[in-house]
Amino acid sequence: MKNYQIKPGNKLQLSHCDPDDTGSYEKTGEGKEEAKAITEKLTGKLSELQERLYANGDRALLIVLQGMDTSGKDGTIRSVMSGVNPQGCKVVTFKTPSAEELGHDFLWRVHQKAPAKGQIGIFNRSHYEDVLITRVHGLISDKVVKQRFGQIREFEELLSESGTVILKFFLHISKEEQKKRLEERINNPEKRWKFNTGDLEERKLWENYQSAFEAMLAATSTDASPWYIIPANHKWYRNLIIAERIVKALEGMKLKTPPAPADINFDTLKIE
Amino acid sequence: MKNYQIKPGNKLQLSHCDPDDTGSYEKTGEGKEEAKAITEKLTGKLSELQERLYANGDRALLIVLQGMDTSGKDGTIRSVMSGVNPQGCKVVTFKTPSAEELGHDFLWRVHQKAPAKGQIGIFNRSHYEDVLITRVHGLISDKVVKQRFGQIREFEELLSESGTVILKFFLHISKEEQKKRLEERINNPEKRWKFNTGDLEERKLWENYQSAFEAMLAATSTDASPWYIIPANHKWYRNLIIAERIVKALEGMKLKTPPAPADINFDTLKIE
Numbered sequence: 001m002k003n004y005q006i007k008p009g010n011k012l013q014l015s016h017c018d019p020d021d022t023g024s025y026e027k028t029g030e031g032k033e034e035a036k037a038i039t040e041k042l043t044g045k046l047s048e049l050q051e052r053l054y055a056n057g058d059r060a061l062l063i064v065l066q067g068m069d070t071s072g073k074d075g076t077i078r079s080v081m082s083g084v085n086p087q088g089c090k091v092v093t094f095k096t097p098s099a100e101e102l103g104h105d106f107l108w109r110v111h112q113k114a115p116a117k118g119q120i121g122i123f124n125r126s127h128y129e130d131v132l133i134t135r136v137h138g139l140i141s142d143k144v145v146k147q148r149f150g151q152i153r154e155f156e157e158l159l160s161e162s163g164t165v166i167l168k169f170f171l172h173i174s175k176e177e178q179k180k181r182l183e184e185r186i187n188n189p190e191k192r193w194k195f196n197t198g199d200l201e202e203r204k205l206w207e208n209y210q211s212a213f214e215a216m217l218a219a220t221s222t223d224a225s226p227w228y229i230i231p232a233n234h235k236w237y238r239n240l241i242i243a244e245r246i247v248k249a250l251e252g253m254k255l256k257t258p259p260a261p262a263d264i265n266f267d268t269l270k271i272e
Numbered sequence: 273m274k275n276y277q278i279k280p281g282n283k284l285q286l287s288h289c290d291p292d293d294t295g296s297y298e299k300t301g302e303g304k305e306e307a308k309a310i311t312e313k314l315t316g317k318l319s320e321l322q323e324r325l326y327a328n329g330d331r332a333l334l335i336v337l338q339g340m341d342t343s344g345k346d347g348t349i350r351s352v353m354s355g356v357n358p359q360g361c362k363v364v365t366f367k368t369p370s371a372e373e374l375g376h377d378f379l380w381r382v383h384q385k386a387p388a389k390g391q392i393g394i395f396n397r398s399h400y401e402d403v404l405i406t407r408v409h410g411l412i413s414d415k416v417v418k419q420r421f422g423q424i425r426e427f428e429e430l431l432s433e434s435g436t437v438i439l440k441f442f443l444h445i446s447k448e449e450q451k452k453r454l455e456e457r458i459n460n461p462e463k464r465w466k467f468n469t470g471d472l473e474e475r476k477l478w479e480n481y482q483s484a485f486e487a488m489l490a491a492t493s494t495d496a497s498p499w500y501i502i503p504a505n506h507k508w509y510r511n512l513i514i515a516e517r518i519v520k521a522l523e524g525m526k527l528k529t530p531p532a533p534a535d536i537n538f539d540t541l542k543i544e
Binding site for chain 2 (some may be wrong): 013047051055074077078081082083084085086087089091093106122124179182183189190192193195196197200203204207228257258259260261263266269272
């Protein structure tokens, strides 16, 4: 399968990454069905691996999801993670910071929500908003942006050195695809509640966001905490690639059945 | 289906409740398969209702699980909740309180973990440990136990009046069934890691625990926050009854598709 990982230090242009890509799969019919069948197997595998992660309790997995509005952050969680035991999987949705949160550095609230050992943590938006929306709206200077890139790298290095594997997915859709998805919400009365006028204001800043994403992806993709640019125009391909990456990451931990407690002699143990 | 709800103020004896009960279902063969098929439909329904709960964002559901060791608290979560989108379902496992937690009243750490609007919260053990393990080990007086029953009723009333529906499940197994389950853990090297010597010490206090449970169930089952005594010797029947209760509770909320934002005129809205 194709690997969409960004190599550390690479300059990149999102306009050179095709959001419509579906790798070796045909975009319709058989290709799509084949991809869906593989994804289903992968999510089954994911569920097994997660039980083992939980049982071991000495590693953690952090998944970061970023992308433009309608790029499919919620949909990814629903599609890829719904088979997982919720006891070992915590989703955190970062919204506009509260007054208390703004009273601290930008990583304060994020650090508190880092996954505990044994857990899969999913960040639906994250500390990366603090070098995206704030930057696009001119709320922070370029100097602060650069400083934050460094702070983020060091923060993620701390997590990584403490046993947390980190996967960061940028859900890459085209401007045309966003238009289609917003129009679907408008035309379907059952989906209108998802709409808010802010989405249209942000859409006007599309190019600025793409630039901010490019800088962020290049500056914060490291070996220990890589970014993947996920082609996300086709939801089924997005789900496949993300499920495949997560399974690979968990397999890479080589989790075994935890050892029996050493202070018990199981051969002579009797239950009264 | 049989209703295992405890009516408020009812005295009860757990020895009169059959942990081996499977209602109108035969214990083997067809009865079991039928129950499993119904449970699967219910968990599918549960997943749909949860999406609606999340979308609405004005109600919450709190599920409390209590029971002796090996009674199936973890298994219930895995079996009944694994199809649910983890974005809208948070499981909290309450362990021995930390020094900071002990510096506050017993409901302090619990209140912080109450589910937010739109969420299903699952307590794997809960504030009820503070009238169980503490009581059985003589760490609190009968006077304090009685006081805590009142405090719990008032705390849960606050949650209920604020839009949270509460379901409390006591997983009722027999002493013989616990013996069987502990022996399974001993005899299967893959399961030995789940074992700890403390479990055997607590088992010696079986009768004291049953009395403490009886008092707790009678004192804290209210109309707004009922306890159910779930016959739990048969895991498939336990799953069926719990899934059925949860679906009923969510259906009872009569959740509709949320309204579209009032400040947008969808008829004239154009995406550029």
